[in-house]
Amino acid sequence: MSFKRLTKKTEFYVALILIVFCLIIQARSGQFFTPNNIVDLLRSLTIPMMFAVGEMMVLISGGVDCSFPAIASLSMYFVCTKLDGAFSNPIPYFLVAMALGLCMGAVNGFIVAKYKFPAMIVTLGASSLWIGVMQGILGSSEYPLTFPLYQLGEAKILTGTNPVTGFSSNLPVHFGFAVVLVLIGWFILNKTMLGRGIYAVGGDEVAAARAGFNVFGIRMFIFCFSGAMAGFIGVCRASMMMTVNPNNMIGMEMDVIAACVLGGVSLVGGKGSVIGAILGTALMTLVSNSLILLGIPTVWARVFTGLIIIVGTGVSAVQEKTRKNTLHVAVSDQ
């Protein structure tokens, strides 16, 4: 890819901002490029990054999924409380959670694909439903983590130690899972017919149907995939935190959607890339994690998140507008 083409991509600018931001933090605090800070960042990137891959696929297909934190919380809470001690191996917990997530995702998928309602309102309703089931029927108190998952939470890939301060952080194996999920997402989107179908449905549903894509099937797949992944991520989160907290994922949906859009994933569908979603997530995580290093009081965290969303999406919206206008002029000149 030539450099000129590269500069036309949103991902390029996000990466640029990311690097500049890192350098600013390093210049102000001198603590950025230390092994423990980098490991800490990767650690807090793990969960949002996995969510971003699922959400990005939904967004590319022209929908939006606001219910994945609810699905993740409910499936995680169910397997961790109801199946506590049932298995001696962590894998069945993941499988059951994924199956539950898949079923919940299928409900979303069916309603969105069959009735063509706005996905956002459907998934908001579903989200309320699942959170209600969890808090009202299963209860919403913290619960000790079952042993196999606890053991998994203790496993680490590497340890980053700051040579000056002596602080160290561990990178859990879950980061490896996240990398695998990212690769799966990339593979589906770029190397399979299904992936082409996802882009086609997001770009123009009617055209995709004419071209022979099964629009209903693709939409169903997207939401089922997102749901199953949410179940998996929910268990990952519990095992990473080493405790079962049903409420600390709720509200993440908006940050994840914003991160995807920052990374150039279009909210109307048809456009976006895995690398963009990851970069957007990295930027959001970096901003909320580095305020302390920059010397900004934590009460300002939310204001900064809001500003990042508005500025980031504003820039791409204005770009889109000017692009459309130039296109318009070119056509009318003929």
Add this chain to the structure above:
Amino acid sequence: MSKETTAKKPLEMILDNSSARMVALFVVVFIACSLLQGKNFLSPDNFLAMFRQFPEYGLLAIGIGMALIIGGIDLSAVYLANLSSIVAGLFVLRFYHGDGEGGTGIVLASFVVALLIGAIGGILNGVLISGLGIPAMLATLGTQSLFWGFGVVLTGGSTLSGFPKVLGNMINMKFGLFPITIVIFAAAAVITAIIVQKTKLGREMKMYGTNNRATVYSGLNNFKIVVCTHMFSGMLAALSGIIMWGRYSSAKADTGATYTMQAILIAVLGGVSPLGGSGSVTGIVLAVLIIQMLSSLLNMYTFIPNACRQIVWGGLLLVVMIVNYYLDQSKKKRH
């Protein structure tokens, strides 16, 4: 042809007209509540309690409903309501030096401040959506964070309290049989209904919601339509903020966080199309009353945990959308 000329059955007429559908649903829910919990439900105390509860989220529902009518959404309304009451609260605390007595003038002035903040926040939403072209969902998601964040910064993350007694007295005042909050709600609903149903702006809103490209080609000012709608919706949010502030005599950055979902449910239940372009304030008001009755009914069964309400709201939203879909389908088939 012969089918159209024959008189329609009464049931079909009710199902075809969305307002009639709402009235019928209202009556059904009312009768069901009376049958299930007659003694508790029909008591004057319960009615007073219901009247006290619904104006705060009812106003939010009308505001969010307007955003839905123009084909957008407003996720920031609840936090704008809180921010307005926080700024008004700080205004009162800054200029009031009594020991709990007096301060009527300052409190009234602070209401104006709150409405002003609501209007500014709404204009910001409108400018981001129409001026910059950010999709409504993301723009209001950003401002949600922003309003919430400013609320946290201004309060330092805690709850504002220590307001003069007159504030609570004013909001909890009764107007004959009705609490003043009902009067505020009714006035706001009537004004909004007139704007949406009778004025040029209301017509333009619906046209914009149906097709915002067509409005440009017919010479309408899209920017003005969106900004006006969101400004008005912001002021309704501020009004709701004032009521919540007065009811609890305290202001906090994250009061009523579940109201966003509930307000969207109410608007959709009230016949506002989630795709934009149609909807009426009368429908929203009826939906508010229906939701309040159901909420009070659920309260009367003390063994049902509070969180189960979320199941009802979420499930109801999905069911209502699906039922409306089939009713519209069969209506299309008949005509």
